[in-house]
Amino acid sequence: MTATVRVVVTLIVFATMLALVVVRPRRWSEAWWTMLGAVAMLAFGLVSPRQALGATLAGKNALLFLLSLLALSLLVGKSGFFDWAALRCARIAKGNARSLYRNAFVLGAIVTAILSLDTTAVILTPIMLALVKRLRLPAAPYIVLCALVANVGSLLLPISNLTNILFADAFHQTFAAFAVRMVAPQIVALATTYALLRWQFRRHIGEYFDSESLPDPASVVPNRSYFLTCVSVLVVVLIGYFLAPLLGIEAYVIAFAGSGVLALVGAASGRVRIRAAGELSWGVFPFVVGLFIAVQALENLGIVGLSSGWLVHMKSGSPEKLLAAAGATAFASNIMNNLPAALIARSVLLTSHSDTGTVLAALVGADVGPIITPFGSLATMLVIALARREGHEVHTGRFVILGLWVAPVILVATTLTLALALSLAR
Numbered sequence: 001m002t003a004t005v006r007v008v009v010t011l012i013v014f015a016t017m018l019a020l021v022v023v024r025p026r027r028w029s030e031a032w033w034t035m036l037g038a039v040a041m042l043a044f045g046l047v048s049p050r051q052a053l054g055a056t057l058a059g060k061n062a063l064l065f066l067l068s069l070l071a072l073s074l075l076v077g078k079s080g081f082f083d084w085a086a087l088r089c090a091r092i093a094k095g096n097a098r099s100l101y102r103n104a105f106v107l108g109a110i111v112t113a114i115l116s117l118d119t120t121a122v123i124l125t126p127i128m129l130a131l132v133k134r135l136r137l138p139a140a141p142y143i144v145l146c147a148l149v150a151n152v153g154s155l156l157l158p159i160s161n162l163t164n165i166l167f168a169d170a171f172h173q174t175f176a177a178f179a180v181r182m183v184a185p186q187i188v189a190l191a192t193t194y195a196l197l198r199w200q201f202r203r204h205i206g207e208y209f210d211s212e213s214l215p216d217p218a219s220v221v222p223n224r225s226y227f228l229t230c231v232s233v234l235v236v237v238l239i240g241y242f243l244a245p246l247l248g249i250e251a252y253v254i255a256f257a258g259s260g261v262l263a264l265v266g267a268a269s270g271r272v273r274i275r276a277a278g279e280l281s282w283g284v285f286p287f288v289v290g291l292f293i294a295v296q297a298l299e300n301l302g303i304v305g306l307s308s309g310w311l312v313h314m315k316s317g318s319p320e321k322l323l324a325a326a327g328a329t330a331f332a333s334n335i336m337n338n339l340p341a342a343l344i345a346r347s348v349l350l351t352s353h354s355d356t357g358t359v360l361a362a363l364v365g366a367d368v369g370p371i372i373t374p375f376g377s378l379a380t381m382l383v384i385a386l387a388r389r390e391g392h393e394v395h396t397g398r399f400v401i402l403g404l405w406v407a408p409v410i411l412v413a414t415t416l417t418l419a420l421a422l423s424l425a426r
Helices: 003-023 030-043 049-058 060-077 081-093 097-115 117-134 140-152 162-170 175-200 224-247 251-269 274-279 284-299 303-312 319-336 338-351 356-368 378-389 396-425
Strands: none
Touching: 003 030, 003 284, 030 049, 030 284, 049 060, 049 284, 060 081, 060 097, 060 117, 060 162, 060 224, 060 251, 060 274, 060 284, 081 097, 081 117, 081 224, 097 117, 097 140, 097 175, 117 140, 117 378, 140 175, 140 356, 140 378, 140 396, 162 175, 162 338, 162 356, 175 224, 175 356, 175 396, 224 251, 284 338, 319 338, 319 356, 319 396, 338 356, 356 396
16 A cells, blocks of 8 residues: 555545544444444554554553543432532522523533533533423523533543543643643633623523422432432542542542442442443443544554644744644644544654643643534533433534634633743743
8 A cells, every 4th residue: 555545545534434423323322433443444454453452552541540430420420419419509599590500500610620521411411401491491501501611621630531631641640730730721711611601692591590490409319328428439539539649549549449439338228230330331432442543543644743843843831832732732623523633632742742831732722622513522412412312403503603703712711821820830
């Protein structure tokens, strides 16, 4: 196979794979299509079996962390925590629809930070949609809220987004160091996003709702002792993440330990059964592994080397370099999805021996940036799919138009905040 043919075949296979992931013919899981893409890359000799195995093993810590987070989120959900939290948001709003929108945004940001953006997309979204339906409020503002807060709110901790886990592992960022560097950008990202959403939906959020029709939040907690155990375990696990490096263990060990405690307590209280393991989103693992292998084939074309040379010639730590890194990753994320974009960016940054600021700026692009196209991130795809399943049509054109003007504002504000925070820390 000549070099030109190799490039053409690789790009065709990769583009076809992404198209199938977005369209999902016959409603087959995204995992089928990324694995099919990986098999095609291997069959055409675009990536060797050794490279495929190496790419998968390189991400084993991220995959283990992902498994631990999925288990933790599932077990917490069994306690009724998310339904309770949504009802508390509505109760605290006291009939004010604008206050409810604010509370929902804050809840989404907290859930995303502590339990990852996928938890917000898969568990919190349907709960919020059911709540606003009950209160007879427009669903569209809340659908967009869930999609945006799941992405924009995933900067704070390594556990908030799979891309964060991949970067923190590759660049040896401790949990505490990552959080300290990202806290200011995360605050600015969330504040900017909320302000833009409130302005965008100022005429659609509504004014009042009947708070008297809401049940007592305690009524959705089936077992109080298990509920309290979940809250306690979440607090202990979060503290454990920061202590893990001092104890010389991987952070996913902490998450698995917390999941183990909840599984035992849940089983004893009758809230958790063995069959609950089948409720885990197992399909995400072949989906990610398929992407690992497909991206390796892209890297074999020399894309990493070309991009690395571009970065090397820019001044280290400058706002221009950080904006360029964030913008490039955000653009790629909206074209090909943020996970493959992040994987390519990770290789580019490793090859060019990039400074911490550039690494984190690229991560800002991968986390905050993919809010223009519906397929920019898996979380956005999940939110839209769940909304449509509940009978709420999401107009792709309007979503893109909104993203085209809010994404650059959020991205620039967040990246400049990162640049300022890093310069003050020197």
